[in-house]
Amino acid sequence: MIDFRYHLVSIVAIFLALAVGIVMGTTLLQEPAIELAKRTSDELTNANNDLRSELDTLSGREAGNDTFIAAAQPDLVAGELTGQRVLLIETPGSSTTYREAVQQALSQAGAEFSGRVTFTEKLLDPKGTGVIDGLVNQLKPANMTFPATATAWDRAATLLAATYLTTDQAQAGTPNTTTAGVTTAFETGGLLSSEEEPDKRATLAVMIAPERPYEGENAETQAGALASLINGFDVAGKGTVLAGTVPTTAAPGDAIGVVRDDSDISKRVSTVDTIDMPMGRIATVYALREQLDGRAGQYGIGKGASATVPAMTSATPSPTTQSGS
Template sequence: MIDFRYHLVSIVAIFLALAVGIVLGATLLQEPAMRSAEELTRQLTADKQEQRGQIDELQGRAQANDSFVTTLTPKLVEGELAGQQVLLVEAPGASAAYREEEQEVLADAGAVVTGRLSLTEKYFDPKSAGVLDGLVNQLKPAEMTFAASATAHDKAAALLAASVTTTDQAQAGTANEATGAVLSGLETGGFLNIDGDPSKRATLAVVFASEIPFEGEGAPAQAAAFTSLAGGLDAGGMGAVVTGAAATSAAPGGGITALRDDADLVKRVSTVDSADLPAGRVVIVYALREQLSGGAGQYGTGPGVTAFQPVEPTPTPSPTSTESGS
């Protein structure tokens, strides 16, 4: 019979063979595996350093380009908007930095900024639409009528535009008699805040879109309120440009995206999604100039653009006299 000692020896032999196999296998495979891992690490490190160098080079080039454009901006926009009154309008969440930088460029272009309207979240809140509608009907002049299909925000945009913008250059910079009551009423109602003197009617408007996308159940209504605002200001004056950054305002849910998705408005209202770039701030001026001539376009680097900037208008040749020979 096979006794216990035989079983014990057999078990020990099996485990010993297994241990020897593991040791031999690890020893044979360790060196190639380590070499492969070390080579992969060296390659990844080299790739990372190369990409870091490329990023640093691109950032340096971008900074140099921005510095160059910033230095030349006064010359690039000089006289482009001479004699024009410009109203600044901010959606809640718009960048104050973009607005302040653009205001300087507008001054370089010869424009006068009449004032600023900062719309509140309440203005865009669908739950406040009924209150806004009632207030607009209360504040509007008796002779002002609205289309039967007009929404509360369509009406509010039309009333605002009639109060702070004009298509008549002779009226630019002068106050509409009804403007004070309209603006103070909407401000008291919590729908906007006022800075400067927007009651002095402007010929052009620059609307700064929010850097925060419209999200959630109320997003479609909020986007519609924003496009109504831009369309109303465009119709009330000699043109409007909506601006922001491509990564935010021209992204899904952004105000610029909402406007570019509107087949009617893109024919009338211009957008510039490069307000975060010195070159983009120049493009805003050029887009306003184009609006004055009756044109419109979608400019920048984001989805839906037609070009980075408007086409330079062709100078009208001066007439030349011809001498008749005998």
């Protein structure tokens, strides 16, 4: 038989060997592990510093380009919209700052303003379509008809567009007598507000998109409602542009994205997604000029944009009567 003391000594020796192995292994591995972690940390820090430096350089270049373009803007847009009247449309969540910047560019292009209309959240609320339909049926001229598939927003767009826009240059600046009372009724219903004299019709319209995509369960419906409204406005005038900014992430509540994804609407309505930049304000002017020629395009740097700005030409749009876009 194996002596008990021998057995005990063997067990102790085994555990002692394990302990020594663990200590030696930890000691031997500790230094390489620390060195690897240090090298990795240094590499990440250097990469971060390089990226920060690159970002600072790009930001400086962008600021310089913006300053140059902003200074050249009056010359780049001068005379492009002479003789045209423009309606400005604000949407729930749109930026007043961006709207004012676009308005300045349009003024420098020679456009006159009929006024400004601001849509409310109530107009885009899917629960209020019955109220919208009731107003439209009450106020529409007898000869105004709608397709069987028209939504409440399609019908509202047709009525509002007839109130605020015309393709006839001779009628620009005059009210549509068949739609008298439309603005007052929609304001009383809390669906919109107006400033100046939008009833004295314009030939072109610019809608300022929400600064950020709509969120929530009705986001896609609200964005679709704006697409329907601007589409109707485009039909009634010489052209429309939906102007906004690029969302940080794709979202169903992005009105510009909805217009670009709809092949029928995007054939008529132009979009610009860079009005937070001088380039985008100039692109908005050029897009309106392009609309006067019966063409449309999607401009900017976001998804669905075909070019940063419309092609530049030396032609200046004529204030004479032209067909709608």
